Amino acid sequence: MEYNLIDMIACPVCKGDSFSVIIIDKNEDYNTGYVRAVTNNKQNEEKDIKAIKNGILLCKSCERWYPIINNVYTLLPDSYRNENNDKKFLIKYKTKIPDTIINNGKPFNIKTENE
Numbered sequence: 680m681e682y683n684l685i686d687m688i689a690c691p692v693c694k695g696d697s698f699s700v701i702i703i704d705k706n707e708d709y710n711t712g713y714v715r716a717v718t719n720n721k722q723n724e725e726k727d728i729k730a731i732k733n734g735i736l737l738c739k740s741c742e743r744w745y746p747i748i749n750n751v752y753t754l755l756p757d758s759y760r761n762e763n764n765d766k767k768f769l770i771k772y773k774t775k776i777p778d779t780i781i782n783n784g785k786p787f788n789i790k791t792e793n794e
């Protein structure tokens with residue numbers, strides 16, 4: 680994942696351009712998964728998070744989450760997302776994902792599956 684891209688990406692739903700990054704798995708091979716996570720891309724602050732293999736991009740504006748799977752992030756509008764796959768992703772990494780996303784994440788969460 681060429682993570683310089685995080686400066687250029689925008690949320691497809693609200694057009695927000697600031698994301699939090701949640702790390703699930705780091706990639707041991709920095710060359711294939713270099714990640715530069717920007718805590719506030721206006722000020723260009725960098726947190727040196729290298730090589731995220733699996734993780735989540737969380738839009739700071741509308742709080743939608745987007746998966747990073749095998750070094751690739753996917754930013755799609757809600758109607759193009761696969762609810763089943765997104766929920767499987769949350770279930771698979773449940774212990775590494777903040778409860779706020781597990782229970783209240785947008786557009787999908789697995790709260791009902793927990794009850």
Ligand SMILES: [Zn+2]
Binds near residue numbers: 690
């Ligand atoms: Zn958004």
